[in-house]
Amino acid sequence: MNTLELQKIANEIRKGIVTAVYSAKSGHPGGSLSAADIFTYLYFEEMNIDPSTPYKKERDRFVLSKGHVAPGLYSTLAHRGYFPVEDLKTLRQVGSYLQGHPDKKHIPGVDMSSGSLGQGISAAVGMALSAKLSDDAYRVYTLLGDGEIQEGQVWEAAMFAGHRKLDNLVVIVDNNGLQIDGNIADVCSPYPIDKKFEAFNFEVINTDAHDFDALADAFKKAREIKGKPVAIIAKSIKGKGVSFMENQAGWHGTAPNEEQYKQAMEELEKAGEALCQM
Numbered sequence: 001m002n003t004l005e006l007q008k009i010a011n012e013i014r015k016g017i018v019t020a021v022y023s024a025k026s027g028h029p030g031g032s033l034s035a036a037d038i039f040t041y042l043y044f045e046e047m048n049i050d051p052s053t054p055y056k057k058e059r060d061r062f063v064l065s066k067g068h069v070a071p072g073l074y075s076t077l078a079h080r081g082y083f084p085v086e087d088l089k090t091l092r093q094v095g096s097y098l099q100g101h102p103d104k105k106h107i108p109g110v111d112m113s114s115g116s117l118g119q120g121i122s123a124a125v126g127m128a129l130s131a132k133l134s135d136d137a138y139r140v141y142t143l144l145g146d147g148e149i150q151e152g153q154v155w156e157a158a159m160f161a162g163h164r165k166l167d168n169l170v171v172i173v174d175n176n177g178l179q180i181d182g183n184i185a186d187v188c189s190p191y192p193i194d195k196k197f198e199a200f201n202f203e204v205i206n207t208d209a210h211d212f213d214a215l216a217d218a219f220k221k222a223r224e225i226k227g228k229p230v231a232i233i234a235k236s237i238k239g240k241g242v243s244f245m246e247n248q249a250g251w252h253g254t255a256p257n258e259e260q261y262k263q264a265m266e267e268l269e270k271a272g273e274a275l276c277q278m
Contacts, residue, residue, distance in 0.1 A: 065120025147179025
């Protein structure tokens, strides 16, 4: 799939994110939008998956460690064909299977129920170790927030992964620089993120989270690394794609009102039209 096709899909995924959070009147748009291009590349290009058989043994696994950005994952799964896009409008509503955090028991395509920050990477490490012990070929990907890596459990998992040389594991950090309380550097700085993962025996790749060519290069390099896990530090913009949400910590966990929803969708519609003319 070429870059333009991926950009078009990512724009549709952003529409789904905004629609879901608006419909729910709650949720987390900022981090979902910053990770939309990462989700798009993983599910439409990188991972060995098949929506028609979502639990085939040889599939690659994905763990959304920062589970609150479920709107981003759900929109991606819907556009990939795991369930109807229309169901995104039921996010967080009574009786809906699309809960506020991913639930593997009820949502096709979800490999791990997650949301308790810091824990997802441990589950991903366990999956990667299981593949090694069973001599299975699947790869494991997990997405963390840069605020989330303030959690100590993240580094326990990283230490274990590096020690066990889990080269079938790719940890992706959505480095948008903001968390619920503001700038991550002010709240409790995790910088330098790359040097920290290197200290735990990871191969580290710094990349642009919104450049599909850069993402392609990063994931290609990750596949070529042997003998150690990989951490991709993806520099991103919180709220990417919606002008008034970009780089605003207040949109970490706030739903747009009707006027804001209309503006956001108009912007994304225009972005989509521009891509169609390219």
